[in-house]
Amino acid sequence: MYVYDEFDRAFLAERVAEFRDQVARRLSGALSEDEFKPLRLMNGVYLQLHAYMLRVAIPYGTLSSDQLRRLAYVARTYDRGYGHFTTRQNIQFNWIKLEDLPDAMAALAEVGVHGIQTSGNCIRNVTTDQWAGATPQEFDDPRIWAEILRQYSTLHPEFTYLPRKFKIAITAAPKDRAATKVHDVGLRLHRNEAGELGFEVLVGGGLGRTPFVGKSVRAFLPARHLLSYIEAIMRVYNQYGRRDNIYKARIKILVHEIGAEAFAKAVEAEWEAIRDGALHLSDEIIADIRSRFLYPDFTPRADPPAALVAALEDPAFADWHRNSVHPHKVPGYAIVTVSLKAIGAPPGDATADQMDVVAALADDFGWREIRVGHEQNLCLPNVAQEDLPAIWRRLEAAGLATPNVNHISDIIACPGLDYCALANARAIPVAQEIAKRFKDLDRSRAIGRLHVNISGCINACGHHHVGHIGILGVEKNGQEFYQITLGGRADEHAQLGTLLGPAVSYEQVPGLIEDVVDTYMELRADPQELFIDTVARLGVEPFKERVYAAH
């Protein structure tokens, strides 16, 4: 866990006081809605279809049990008893009243949680791998660097009114669980041949109406230069990013229009001027931030312990274990994914009671730590394997042990037309119906890893372009239609999906997805060949022929 100190706490209290004053000025009319909007957005407050929405940051996906319990408290006290975890390590409360917002924010600030820079044209919550610090795969804990960036970007005087929002993601493992290639800036932490820690820097990735995979502008940036290099990128973007058209204002358009090479040249020139200045990260500074992350006092244990081996005799536990438990860097420990994709429930939603259950599990078995991943599931990153049966029983009782992680029913979906003012079509009910079609565990296990991503409009909050199966809701003559893409992926081999064919109606989507899956089952080279690999091998044509012949 990162430990906030008195500076962070003072800042949060000052921020809440400022927002309280801004709300008061808005209510008195001293601020117009036009003037208030960017201010509330930079505190995570949206005006949605039915109510104000509060988006709360979960920096680099890490929560303490006290923080999760406080989110539950806010859900219960100011909302309708639940919250929605997003694809960017945030949680959203959909039913908060404007006049309650300062109190809700003050309650969150007491435990170091806030909505600062979860929206607006600023540097957003920096995201990373939900397995950080626990996975055996990583070169370093990426949260150290995400925290350095969090501090650097918080209320940055120069970069608070950028042309458009700006999202940074970091991976420190070769397996990219943070979708770094589809962020404005993606950082891949690794070591060079000399063993020195540094970043590959990708710029200009992103989804939305003009999707791009990020381009590498620097293969290796020594880690101590992280802030000066980011500042150089931001300064070039702030001055030259387009402001004439909101749809062309993201950095990806600038990079695309002038070319990655010209962009990199401008950044390097700016960087040369500042690289050894005040942003230089000395070993001391890095060590100071590092010292604020507290790690569990792991003692290696039997792997697997006898208690686990015995418990695996129970097929239901074994199903969950196979699906939700992942290797930990310390023998005898495990990483547990908590599915928020119960069949028929809105993807990523958790009730206040469920949040309390997970917080209690973290207290009892997981060093009080919880993670949130971009797949809209929770995670207990540090649990002893011998405790897994007890954890499972309590998750199961709370509806949190659906053994479908990475299965077709583990769907990423935006809130869609049920909540969002921008949406053209529903996303949640589409996800619910698809999940129901594949609720049979034997069937979904036979299909294997398959990511379905659903967005209710072209803004792509459900990351449909990078779903193995992507579903995009559009509106035609007042009716909901859906475009299907195949072959997208958000990992280290990120690529955008290919359109399957003409859009289909709301009612046709679940059947069409079943046809796509049946086609895969017939065409795959062997049961080990994943859906994404079959699509890569054969292209979308065989799927198209089969699916549109049927519809």
Added chain:
Amino acid sequence: MRLIENGKPVEDRFVRVSDDEALPEGAAVLIGIERFLKDAEALRERPAPVGVIWPNSRPIAEIEPYLGRIALIALNFPSFRDGRAYSQARLLRERLGWTGPLRAVGNVLRDQFLLMQRSGFDQIEVSKAADADAFDEAVHRYTVFYQPATDRRPSLLRQRLGRSAPGVGE
């Protein structure tokens, strides 16, 4: 419009003159970029001070040859949402070595005063009277600054060094 300099309300001694108006004799003037560049040679002979409003769409580095004959630089916020002038201000102060007065003009509102101050503006031309009255409060709302900027306040990354981390070991 109310002008605030280094936190205090002041009279504006510069007269804003549009491109087609004659320059008032002997008065300090603030003029647009087109006129400034067109009349650069003639203005050089002018005994009274000349300030220029530099647009946020023009690279600020281009101002460098003229810095020796400018008495005031005004950077423009056509909308408070358009933040290009923050970068221009920092580059003027930190790269081009401008130590003269630097004024924020345009849609300048209270909730941006602190950002402007931190980016190197020492003069702020305030759009609303009530905002000018609240200037002091607005720039003192925060005691904690996470990153270094033009104002040279120590950033938190450095401020923390040498301190024990309260809460560690909890």
